[in-house]
Amino acid sequence: xxxxxxxxxxxxxxxxxxxxxxxxxxxxxxxxxxxxxxxxxxxxxxxxxxxxxxxxxxxxxxxxxxxxxxxxxxxxxxxxxxxxxxxxxxxxxxxxxxxxxxxxxxxxxxxxxxxxxxxxxxxxxxxxxxxxxxxxxxxxxxxxxxxxxxxxxxxxxxxxxxxxxxxxxxxxxxxxxxxxxxxxxxxxxxxxxxxx
Amino acid sequence: xxxxxxxxxxxxxxxxxxxxxxxxxxxxxxxxxxxxxxxxxxxxxxxxxxxxxxxxxxxxxxxxxxxxxxxxxxxxxxxxxxxxxxxxxxxxxxxxxxxxxxxxxxxxxxxxxxxxxxxxxxxxxxxxxxxxxxxxxxxxxxxxxxxxxxxxxxxxxxxxxxxxxxxxxxxxxxxxxxxxxxxxxxxxxxxxxxxxxxxxxxxxxxxxxxxxxxxxxxxxxxxxxxxxxxxxxxxxxxxxxxxxxxxxxxxxxxxxxxxxxxxxxxxxxxxxxxxxxxxxxxxxxxxxxxxxxxxxxxxxxxxxxxxxxxxxxxxxxxxxxxxxxxxxxxxxxxxxxxxxxxxxxxxxxxxxxxxxxxxxxxxxxxxxxxxxxxxxxxxxxxxxxxxxxxxxxxxxxxxxxxxxxxxxxxxxxxxxxxxxxx
Numbered sequence: 204x205x206x207x208x209x210x211x212x213x214x215x216x217x218x219x220x221x222x223x224x225x226x227x228x229x230x231x232x233x234x235x236x237x238x239x240x241x242x243x244x245x246x247x248x249x250x251x252x253x254x255x256x257x258x259x260x261x262x263x264x265x266x267x268x269x270x271x272x273x274x275x276x277x278x279x280x281x282x283x284x285x286x287x288x289x290x291x292x293x294x295x296x297x298x299x300x301x302x303x304x305x306x307x308x309x310x311x312x313x314x315x316x317x318x319x320x321x322x323x324x325x326x327x328x329x330x331x332x333x334x335x336x337x338x339x340x341x342x343x344x345x346x347x348x349x350x351x352x353x354x355x356x357x358x359x360x361x362x363x364x365x366x367x368x369x370x371x372x373x374x375x376x377x378x379x380x381x382x383x384x385x386x387x388x389x390x391x392x393x394x395x396x397x398x399x
Numbered sequence: 400x401x402x403x404x405x406x407x408x409x410x411x412x413x414x415x416x417x418x419x420x421x422x423x424x425x426x427x428x429x430x431x432x433x434x435x436x437x438x439x440x441x442x443x444x445x446x447x448x449x450x451x452x453x454x455x456x457x458x459x460x461x462x463x464x465x466x467x468x469x470x471x472x473x474x475x476x477x478x479x480x481x482x483x484x485x486x487x488x489x490x491x492x493x494x495x496x497x498x499x500x501x502x503x504x505x506x507x508x509x510x511x512x513x514x515x516x517x518x519x520x521x522x523x524x525x526x527x528x529x530x531x532x533x534x535x536x537x538x539x540x541x542x543x544x545x546x547x548x549x550x551x552x553x554x555x556x557x558x559x560x561x562x563x564x565x566x567x568x569x570x571x572x573x574x575x576x577x578x579x580x581x582x583x584x585x586x587x588x589x590x591x592x593x594x595x596x597x598x599x600x601x602x603x604x605x606x607x608x609x610x611x612x613x614x615x616x617x618x619x620x621x622x623x624x625x626x627x628x629x630x631x632x633x634x635x636x637x638x639x640x641x642x643x644x645x646x647x648x649x650x651x652x653x654x655x656x657x658x659x660x661x662x663x664x665x666x667x668x669x670x671x672x673x674x675x676x677x678x679x680x681x682x683x684x685x686x687x688x689x690x691x692x693x694x695x696x697x698x699x700x701x702x703x704x705x706x707x708x709x710x711x712x713x714x715x716x717x718x719x720x721x722x723x724x725x726x727x728x729x730x731x732x733x734x735x736x737x738x739x740x741x742x743x744x745x746x747x748x749x750x751x752x753x754x755x756x757x758x759x760x761x762x763x764x765x766x767x768x769x770x771x772x773x774x775x776x777x778x779x780x781x782x783x784x785x786x787x788x789x790x791x792x793x794x795x796x797x798x799x800x801x802x803x804x805x806x807x808x809x810x811x812x813x814x815x816x817x818x819x820x821x
Contacts, residue, residue: 246820299693300693302685
């Protein structure tokens with residue numbers, strides 16, 4: 204349990220237009236947003252939260268070239284060294300015929316690799332029970348969870364969220380992280396943002 | 400902000416410089432290559448063939464490139480796209496060159512067809528369809544319902560005329576919106592009308608660029624051979640070049656302080672299109688190649704043997720053939736893959752120029768092997784003719800850009816374009 208038990212102040216918003224300034228103000232006030240859960244992807248929310256760009260596509264590229272080399276390596280070794288077959292009189296080393304398989308393995312490796320990496324990054328896996336901050340996060344509310352440290356006064360945070368326009372506010376204790384790696388997303392401090 | 404663009408002196412200088420260089424090259428060819436003589440024997444006296452083959456390659460390529468801009472406009476309109484409105488006038492400007500290049504292209508095609516240039520189009524020879532003649536060719540006779548001078552002429556003229564007229568309609572509808580602000584209901588009606596005309600253009604584009612026109616103008620050079628991929632391949636080639644041309648103009652105008660609402664986000668999306676259609680082009684290139692390589696039928700492999708050659712004897716176009724694949728596939732794939740490179744204006748300029756040149760080379764290897772065989776050259780004459788067409792494109796595009804507002808300021812979707820981000 205890498206993350207351990209933590210306390211969160213959770214606020215539920217019902218309007219995107221209220222959510223964006225709230226995210227900005229919460230960060231500006233120096234609180235740490237653990238995450239914002241939304242029923243659908245919201246353009247620009249990641250930038251507003253200061254989460255760094257994902258490296259998932261870099262991982263995807265690496266998986267893809269692994270797939271390419273695996274396919275070309277395997278086929279060329281099998282068809283030229285291990286078990287050469289005469290197929291329609293074509294040379295043993297027949298690159299054009301291998302391109303489709305190479306392409307497919309490239310796609311397969313990158314797709315499967317990226318799905319697994321995505322699951323890892325989101326801490327998803329069979330039999331892992333995730334804490335839900337609010338059941339309506341999958342329906343019609345935007346849920347913002349603010350992480351509390353020893354120094355945080357949670358009454359103050361609740362008050363702050365109230366003023367920011369949250370419809371429902373409560374304090375929850377939850378377990379974060381489930382294996383190696385950190386659960387916490389890398390975030391920029393608001394003070395480091397451009398135009399601060 | 401003022402959205403009127405005055406052409407800077409350097410632009411005009413380049414435009415006229417390129418046109419003068421191009422006219423000089425064509426005149427040089429006209430005098431030195433005796434374009435109205437006919438080679439007595441196959442492979443001999445190739446100068447006149449070279450003159451027409453180079454003109455054919457360039458006129459078809461550049462015409463399809465500028466026409467691709469109108470296609471882009473129409474498909475994004477049909478998809479109810481809003482993001483392209485901020486630079487929509489740039490695509491309109493490029494497509495406004497279609498009449499100029501179209502007429503030039505028709506003149507060249509008619510001179511080839513009615514001048515009986517059997518060195519370019521072998522099927523023009525009346526003997527191939529005459530069963531009594533010793534050079535009777537049953538394959539070409541079988542195709543003569545489609546490959547004959549009359550049909551070629553009628554369909555080519557109709558094609559260019561409709562590209563022109565439908566494109567003109569799209570442009571004039573866009574310019575009309577500058578006159579007055581539209582309320583919600585008029586805006587809705589305008590969008591509907593615009594979409595209907597855009598779909599008419601797209602359907603006709605499908606009937607021409609995506610099918611018949613490449614068969615007639617280019618594939619019939621190798622009249623015995625055919626490929627079902629050919630038209631798509633030509634389309635992909637010219638569409639990706641058209642997108643690159645758009646990117647170049649967007650970057651140029653942005654550098655001149657114009658196109659206020661175009662941001663990195665818009666360029667990023669144009670870059671994605673360039674990347675995607677480079678890959679799409681490769682997909683067609685490979686599909687065409689692999690099926691023919693795999694089935695290994697002599698009448699099909701002939702096309703590639705003329706280009707790459709065989710294991711024993713390498714063909715005259717081997718270098719260009721693979722160079723083509725490197726600059727049109729490997730470079731865009733590796734360079735344009737990263738997000739940051741699609742947002743880098745310098746790199747995008749470089750890639751756009753590379754892609755336009757790459758597909759020009761692609762057309763070169765589509766036209767030359769069937770006409771000039773091993774006598775093809777890549778000398779100042781070839782580049783000079785290309786300069787003429789580039790100059791004409793710059794001239795026509797510049798005219799449109801300087802005459803009309805660079806922003807379609809009353810377009811109903813303008814706001815969507817202003818706040819666009821990927």
